[in-house]
Amino acid sequence: MRRPTRAAAVSVAAVTTAAAAAALVPTLAAGSASGAAPACAVVYSVANQWDGGFQGNVVVTNNAAPTTSWKLTFDFPGGQKVAQGWNGTWTQSGTTVTASSMSYNGALATGASVSAGFLADWSGSNPAPTSFALNGTLCNTDGTTPPTTPPTTPPTTPPTTPPGGGDSAPPELHVSGNRLVDSTGKQVVLHGVNRSGSEFMCAQGRGIFDGPVDDTAINAIRSWKGVNAVRVPLNEDCWEGLSYVPAADAGANYVSAISGFVDRLVAHGITPILELHWTHGTYTGNSTGCPDVNATCQKPMPDAQYAIPFWKSVASTFKSEPSVVFEMFNEPFPDRAAATADQAWTCWRDGGTCPGIGYRVAGMQSLVDAVRGTGARNVILLGGVAYSNDLTGWLTHEPTDPAGNLGAVVHVYNFNSCSSASCWDSQLAPVAARVPLVSTELGESDCGHSFIDQYMAWLDAHDLSYLGWTWNTWDCSSGPSLISAYDGTPTSYGIGLRDHLAALG
Template identity: 65%
Template sequence: MRHPPRSELLAVAGAVALLGSVSVPVVTASGATPACTVEYSVTGQWDTGFQGAVTITNNTAAVNSWSLTFDFAGGQKLGQGWSAEWSQSGTTVTAADQSYNGTLATGASVSAGFLGSWSGSNPSPTSFKLNGTTCNVDADPSPTPTPRPTPTGPPDTGDGTPPVLRALGNKLVGADGTTRRLLGVNRSGGEFMCVQGHGIWDGPVDDAAIRAIADWNADTVRIPLNEECWLGLSNIKPEYAGSHYIDAVKDLVAKVKANGMTPMLELHWTHGQYTGNSAGCSDVHAGCQKPMPDMQYTPSFWTSVANTFKDDPTVVFDLFNEPYPDRATATTTQAWQCWRDGGTCSGIGYEVAGMQDLVDAVRATGAGNLILAGGIAYSNDLSQWLTYKPDDPKNNLAAAWHVYNFNTCANESCWNSQLAPVAAQVPLVAGEIGENTCGHSFVGQVMKWFDDRGLSYLGWTWNTWSCTSGPALISSYDGTPTAYGIGLRDHLRSLDG
């Protein structure tokens, strides 16, 4: 959302049919402990696909790296995976540690998961090797095996209650294979307060304030950020910069998760001087929305954010708020090329970081978190998103879209022609929906269109601003809705879950 600066404001998450979890029991000699144990589970299965999980326990001396191998006996094919580097050669599957989970102390365990395909039958592997050592049996097993209880419940979903989200075809699924939607609100403030020298957040973000969001039946909170504040550049007051800012973000993420909601970290304001068509400001600093992220700082920002949260796959990354290179370039093709590839873009005076640069920055850290990428025209145009879709080695990428009643693509005809083809191939998340009329008839139309297709959306914004300055959902941080907010609140509460 192109909201006014703080000074002006002061003046005015079902297509998958799950089967029961199937696990391989651990068999050991009576009274003996194997060198390693592996528990294999099929946590979800549908027409030609399935989701699997392994839990590895090291029962010998500590190791600094690990590699698990096993064989598929039914011709299954490995798809994407998480919490390990997964590969397949013939029938043999290998799961190797990532940088953050390679150390396994004596008695320590690690879990990882994957998606696969099957045809005919889907038998579970019967033999596993950890660093070349056969697991689940000791060196001299007795003829009377003792079965170990089969674990129940879904695989580990991270260190909090929200699900670990994966892009599976055009759906978002949790670690248990169930389809998920991201439904909630934006919590603005972190993008502008620090750069304007007022603080870090706009309004309270204590436990009570975050519980008020959850009370609306929201399951996601989108948190706009500022790259200069995160990186601690010299133009930001020290008390609002660097480690102070990062710690504040981490604390808010923890509170969001403690209330069972998914945290979505989004880069809103960036460095780079732009004074062309539709410029929000002439300042080189991150004091407004720029047409594209900058190569000087944005990849470093995402490298740092990804390193901070890569061990927590429940956190979602939204790469850049509202690209609008189309306002600077001569043609739409040039705009989309700039969007994906960055570099020297017509009409933009700084070196641009394209969406591919940012995906690469995140994935280079080893982070497998779900990534969102919004289109051009302030994320309201997805007409060529599929054509210019960035390459993601983790295959965990979704399309982000924004819509307000004053946007170009703000009617069902446009949604049917432009959004439906995208939503048929990748998960689609409306990261911002809003209405500046102080009513909610328009967002009601948006939500119905998205509900009918099982898609995700988040309202802008959970801030107590005057509705005349932009869509504000609340008049008090206890969750009292504005006339506009009533529409979103009542609708979220009417949904299951």
């Protein structure tokens, strides 16, 4: 879907300057047996652990006087090393780890809590820290429940499975034939929503997210029965920290905010789909969105200069999380620039110098290679041409994937060319018979749901995955919006998706 212009976005979007801190585990009560609270309480947990690495989280509660900034320190007893973190500035000297507040989460009132997380390496064993200090004051000194020690070896079996078998949510995804399956081989069908904002807010100097992305906001998404996936659009200039993007919203700050959101989605059992939405490169041809070289609108194809290192970085960041899905590019439209369909599909796969496009293009094969070169085996999804609405050349031009984990993407709206059951039968079904097909966007321009009702029924009949555009409080002049408030209050269009998913059981 094309994003709103700056003017439209300003009029319909609430500005959020940074990602809100959110807990991956419940905050434990700070009271002691005697009823006296410590000056501060810290709950340490390991959200996920694998051979040689783990994801940790701390929830810090300030029971002393209010403070405008915080610094947490603790020592790793097993030689663990922090690699990166979010919702705080993480450093390590020897065994001592320090997490300092960010600009957006430094204020802690009496009784207030803040959460921060990190990724770290370990070897041999992974014992938990036993002592924590907040701004130099020792925490947990009243006999509160001590932090638990995670397993000293990686688990050899999958987590406890839900009724009916299969992975616990979110599943560890891979491709088997034309299906997405979990680590046990059980088929996974994704149903969910798009969460727009992180593709345009940063490039417009207005923060990172359009609206809240904290635990409360994610719980609102989960309140729609059947939602198990959220698509997160990304901006390569913001990820890579180009100079025109405000520093607070770029580079490490942007990566940290996205990583924190992804980890919260995973903690809530939701499959995150990360996709490159806005890319670099000057394009002034047919269907241009803007003449700007920067990633401030949709371009017909990703650019080789920045998109390849972007995907190398994204893949390196999330390659240890097999539940995270990568969608290489939102809506390719090289067909608008090329003279023939063959030229468009060749550009789509091979990139390089493409007809009508003034910058060097990163083809889908080069993006797949960039991801796999990092060792990442995450599922990769590829949209077709004509804004991902045309899949007629997808199978013929399918890139080679050494991991065998490729799927196709289609976007369907009532105003697209392929918007009828006869077209879906002739163009989508043959692709779905060969590879997993995910409709990562669907919608209709009247903010009703008569069209998507028909389309979702067709997708259900073929056991296909789909996500609605979009979980943002815009009006229909900016595109289909599922909600009118971030508590999950649906629009009339949103009612169609919500009730349909609920009826699936």
